[in-house]
Amino acid sequence: MQFSIPPTAPFPALQARIDGKTKPAGSLGQLERLALQIGQVQRSLAPTLGQAHLLVFAGDHGAARAGISAYPQEVTWQMVENFLAGGAAINVFARQNGLQLQVIDAGVAHDFGVRAGLVDAKIAFGTNNFIEQAAMSDDDCQAAMTRGAAIARQHADRGCRVIAFGEMGIGNTAAAALLTHQLTGTPLADCVGRGTGLDNAGLARKQALLAQAAGRAALAPDAPALRVLAEFGGFEIAMMSGAMLAAAERGMLLLIDGFIVTSALLAAAAIAPAIGDYCVFCHRSAEPGHQAQLRALHGEPLLDLGLRLGEGTGAALAWPLVRAAAAFVNEMASFASAGVSEQR
Ligand SMILES: O=C(O)c1ccc[n+]([C@@H]2O[C@H](COP(=O)([O-])O)[C@@H](O)[C@H]2O)c1
Ligand SMILES: Cc1cc2nc[nH]c2cc1C
Numbered sequence: 321m322q323f324s325i326p327p328t329a330p331f332p333a334l335q336a337r338i339d340g341k342t343k344p345a346g347s348l349g350q351l352e353r354l355a356l357q358i359g360q361v362q363r364s365l366a367p368t369l370g371q372a373h374l375l376v377f378a379g380d381h382g383a384a385r386a387g388i389s390a391y392p393q394e395v396t397w398q399m400v401e402n403f404l405a406g407g408a409a410i411n412v413f414a415r416q417n418g419l420q421l422q423v424i425d426a427g428v429a430h431d432f433g434v435r436a437g438l439v440d441a442k443i444a445f446g447t448n449n450f451i452e453q454a455a456m457s458d459d460d461c462q463a464a465m466t467r468g469a470a471i472a473r474q475h476a477d478r479g480c481r482v483i484a485f486g487e488m489g490i491g492n493t494a495a496a497a498l499l500t501h502q503l504t505g506t507p508l509a510d511c512v513g514r515g516t517g518l519d520n521a522g523l524a525r526k527q528a529l530l531a532q533a534a535g536r537a538a539l540a541p542d543a544p545a546l547r548v549l550a551e552f553g554g555f556e557i558a559m560m561s562g563a564m565l566a567a568a569e570r571g572m573l574l575l576i577d578g579f580i581v582t583s584a585l586l587a588a589a590a591i592a593p594a595i596g597d598y599c600v601f602c603h604r605s606a607e608p609g610h611q612a613q614l615r616a617l618h619g620e621p622l623l624d625l626g627l628r629l630g631e632g633t634g635a636a637l638a639w640p641l642v643r644a645a646a647a648f649v650n651e652m653a654s655f656a657s658a659g660v661s662e663q664r
Contacts, residue, residue: 321465321546323565327594328360337365340654345663350622354600354645361573361598362481367646372482372575372639373475374419374632375563376403376410377468379427379556380446382455383533384491388526390517393446396490397430399631403488404437409629410486413636419484424471426464427555428489441467443555450498451533454551456558461550465562472563476570483567484575484602484639485584486632487556490516493607494530496583498552500609502539503586504616511609513579515628545590553587560584565591568598575635575642578605578627582613589617600642603627603634 338352339345346352358367378400384393402408403423406415414421424439425432429446432438443464447455456464475483489495493515500511512527537551549558561584567574568588576585576599588595601619604610606628614621622638655662 321462321565321591323569323592325565325568325592325594325598328357328597331356331360334359334365338649340656341648341652342655342658342660348648350620351641351645351648353620354622354642355649357597357600358573358642358646359649361571366650369482369573369643369646370479372419372484373480374410374414374421374484374486374636375424375471376421376486376488376632377424377426377556377559378488379492379554380429381489381491381495381554382447382449383451383494383529386449386451386529388494388529389491389515390522391490393429393490396488397428397432399488400425400428400432400438404435408631409633410631410636413633417636417639419636419639424559426559439471441471441559443467447554450495450552451529451536454537455495455553456550456555458546458550460555461546461553461558464555464558468559468562469566472566472572473570476567476572480572482573482575482642483563484577484632484635485560485564485581486577486635487560487580487630489554489556489580492554492557492580494526495552495554495557496580497609498530498533499548499557499583499586500613501534502543502548502552503545503590504612505541506609506612508534510612513607513609515607545587549587557584557587561587564588564595568592568595572598574599575638576601576619577632577635578603578630579607579610579613580630582610582617582619585617586613600638602638605634
């Protein structure tokens, strides 16, 4: 799969515009870096964000049946129903902050039938158990990525400039841990966490099972991203990777949520390293492996609220900050226009 994603170019004119606003130089801190990034992505001195779309990709994991989560697998489809009914945290935050929500069945182990508000992109009814065999075939992985790319391109064609990524899938912190271990070289133990809330015994069991999965797959350190995704990924993760690559290729800004979304980004970054230039790291997840991911991607999260929910909640909560960054560039007076004296 080929994606053309150039690194964003330096933009001294925009930096000058930011520096010319009526504030001590650098005093808007991380918002200034974000404003510059948005302008670089859009190659514009006056960036416009418009309506952001939040895509929540859902999928099931065969390994969930081996006891790697505090919750049973059926919570995945039950939460998808909750999304469709408007009652989940992400529905609340998306409504509150004006993001348009789309739920995508990438591979939930449940037959939803034809449903208003649910995109049927199902590759299969959940993945294989990666403790025993590859989670999916390379063909299915490719199909998931291709479908994700098509979804992102559809949004670009309709004028969307910002895509936020969210996910739902019981067991997917285990998949994300294996992806992070393989794609960053971080020791597996530092990538595995409690997910939805395992106790100490549950965490020890998850560690042991994931060590078994990593040993079974025995991937070379430089294994291609598609192979890594096929071994350990979920359909929702592979679909996000494809969507991210296509979104960046089309010059969109990508709002990155927590641990699982960032694992999809790691795979995307292995394919097209410049994708990081297009990404806003919305929050620091409480899942410990997120630290290794952020280090590998040089991500500087906007929020640090101890969230570990997923669904895109961190992205939805950070969206007003992203809008604020673009707004100050467009709306703040400059020293010259306001007649305010500049630094001595
Ligand atoms: O986004 C995160 O950082 C995050 C951290 C921990 C858990 N989650 C959510 O919890 C689910 C996965 O947890 P688990 O324990 O079933 O692997 C999945 O639906 C994720 O959306 C999400
Ligand atoms: C209830 C519940 C909601 C979620 N949302 C994302 N992951 C989740 C996991 C559980 C268990």
